[in-house]
Amino acid sequence: MKTRAPAIETRDLSLWYGGFQALDGVSIVVKRGLITSLIGPSGCGKTTLLRCFNRVNERYGCVSTKGEIEVLGKNIYDHDVSLVELRKAVGMVFQRPNPLPLSVYENVVFGLRLHTPRIRLRRSTLDEAVEKALSEVGLFRELKDKLDFKATSLLLEQQQKLCLARLLPLKPEIILMDEPCSALDVDGTRAIEELMLGLREKYTIVIVTHNMAQARRVSDECIFMLLGEVVEHSRTADLFLAPQHHKTAEYIEGRYG
Amino acid sequence: MTQDAASSPARNRFVKTSLVVRKEFAEQLAKAVFFLMSVAMVAPLLAIVAYLVWRAWPVLSWNFVVDVPRRGMTDGGIWPAFIGTLYLVGISLAVSAPTGVLAAVYLNEYAKENWLNRIVNLAVINLAGVPSIVHALFGLGAFVYAARFGYSILSASLTLAIMTLPVIIASTREALAAVPASFREACWNVGAxxxxxxxxxxxxxxxxxxxxxxxxxxxxxxxxxxxxMFTGAVFFKAVEKGQLLPYRLDEQCMALSMHLYTVATQVPNVKESIPYATAVVLLGTVLAVNAAAIALRVWLRNHKKW
Structure with a gap:
């Protein structure tokens, strides 16, 4: 039996912003169906690494990379890789909720509209997709009568869930989260964390977080990065209880960061 | 005994010192000056408009707009010039607006930050600062002679288009840059x-x-x-009163700004209110277009789905 390829695998990945090297020889394997967190002090390359996984880094200009990234077994730098298809499969949620200035409904079906020929777009298909996506993130009950409200008028927590819901109609397999809770209060953070745990297994989730406690609460595996290099990658419990590297130990003790 | 703040009795705390009084005076003065300056901007505008309308009043009427100049331009209306200006502005914007907006979209959304982009940018900024008389000479050389459009509405409109293009590019780029990056990120990450x-x-x-x-x-x-003036506007052109499409594109035409110049300085014995009335019509046309644009913007803002 052929074993399933990991969700994400990088081999000796280095990345430069112009002359500045942001990633240095990163080799990691992210397992399917788990929540993996990327932790480390500011500027260690967590977000950069995250953005590599759907090649959205290239849109920020002046980026050059070396090394390989395989997503779901396919090298995403192969010539036949379509960025459109890659980004459908690997969605991203940002630090600040970024709903588009459209209605809640239009936000959820935004991706569908982009990727379906207009003739095949049926109102019923869209309605169904909205209900399914919003239910999956636990927003449908609160928002079912507010579907034509402006998404930007929602609570931040709802906005963030909506941003997650916006990815789901495209049936992504991997969801990247870039500090998804840092703009939210305690309740919002808890809600998003519970949501992540609920989506676990169905989706592979990679989360960048500044908050070590959060990494500890939600993630199965943890990757500690420092100055563009991966220092340690292990099960979350192991990393926090028995760090192998002294730098990891010092970071989780709060000696620097 | 020294009377510093720490040792003074509590009731003397937080009272005005002479320094504070001086500072408060300066504060009031600054506010008054700034207010006066902002009012000073409005006053001349109102004065100009009021003076123009007052001087123009004797001939100002709908008939003045739709009538043609009579008795060697000393009497009558301004219809040929009015419609000529609409031609010139309409055609020049029909050329420069799409070109400028699309160019700005390319520069802002597609172009990588490289030497070509920088050169284009520099060209745009410098072109926007070129005096209009220089554009006029360029139009004369390029459109009237080189492209053989002759002295015509087409040449004049294209010259105006060249003149307005860089400013349209610059303002469009600014408008595009004001769209938050997070909107774009949201789009990219669903594979747009x-x-x-x-x-x-x-x-x-x-x-x-x-x-x-x-x-x-x-x-x-x-x-x-x-x-x-150099490329297609003419001193006088025979047009019928109220005729809607009097000009062909390869003809010369009259225009309000040019007409204003000629009746004010070149023609003897003009009824004295005619130049003022011409100015009022020119101003009114521009204000009407601006008002229409504001209305359109408000409408677009309320119906953001295009």
């Missing part, structure tokens, strides 16, 4: 192509800013005399 991002998010959220920039160029194109 650049064009889909522009179409679905960038343009709808910048259209009012883009329109403002374009509309401002209407008043500029309508008011310029030099570029059209």
């Amino acid at each position: 192509t650049r064009w889909q991002t522009i179409r679905a998010v960038v343009l709808p959220n910048s259209i009012s800013g883009i329109l403002t920039g374009v509309i401002l160029q209407v008043s500029r194109a309508a008011g310029e005399t030099a570029p059209i």
Whole structure:
């Protein structure tokens, strides 16, 4: 039996912003169906690494990379890789909720509209997709009568869930989260964390977080990065209880960061 | 005994010292000066408009707008000039607005930050600063002679288009840059192509800013005399009263700004209110276009789905 390829695998990945090297020889394997967190002090390359996984880094200009990234077994730098298809499969949620200035409904079906020929777009298909996506993130009950409200008028927590819901109609397999809770209060953070745990297994989730406690609460595996290099990658419990590297130990003790 | 703050009795705390009194006076003075300056901007505008209307009043009527000049331009109306200005502004914007907006979209959304982009940028900025008389000479050489359009509405409009193009590019780029990066990120991460991002998010959220920039160029194109004087505007052209499409594109035409110049300085014995009335019509046309643009912007803002 052929074993399933990991969700994400990088081999000796280095990345430069112009002359500045942001990633240095990163080799990691992210397992399917788990929540993996990327932790480390500011500027260690967590977000950069995250953005590599759907090649959205290239849109920020002046980026050059070396090394390989395989997503779901396919090298995403192969010539036949379509960025459109890659980004459908690997969605991203940002630090600040970024709903588009459209209605809640239009936000959820935004991706569908982009990727379906207009003739095949049926109102019923869209309605169904909205209900399914919003239910999956636990927003449908609160928002079912507010579907034509402006998404930007929602609570931040709802906005963030909506941003997650916006990815789901495209049936992504991997969801990247870039500090998804840092703009939210305690309740919002808890809600998003519970949501992540609920989506676990169905989706592979990679989360960048500044908050070590959060990494500890939600993630199965943890990757500690420092100055563009991966220092340690292990099960979350192991990393926090028995760090192998002294730098990891010092970071989780709060000696620097 | 020294009377510093720490040892003074509590009731003497937080009272005004002489320094504070001086500072408060300066504060009041600054506020008054700034207020006066902002009012000083409004006063001349109102004065100009009021003076123009007052001097123009004797001949100002709907008939003045639709009538043709009579008795060697010393009497009658301004219809040929009015319609000529509409021609020139309309055609020049029909050329420069789409070109400028599309160029700005390319520069802002597609072009990588490299030497070509920087050169184009530099060219745009410098071109926007070129005096209109220089544009006029360029138009004369390029359109009238080289392209063999002759002295014509086409040459004059294209000259105006060249003049307004860089400003439209610059203002459009500003409007595009004001669209938050997070909107674009949201788009990219659901797999939108650049064009889909522009179409679905960038343009709808910048259209009012883009329109403002374009509309401002209407008043500029309508008011310029030099570029059209060299390339296609003429002293007098026989047109029938109220005729809607009097000119062919390869003909010369009259224009309000040019007409104002001639009746004010070149023609003897003009009824003295005629130049003022011409100015009022020119101003009124520009204001009407601006008002229409504001209405359109408000409408677009309320119906953001294009």
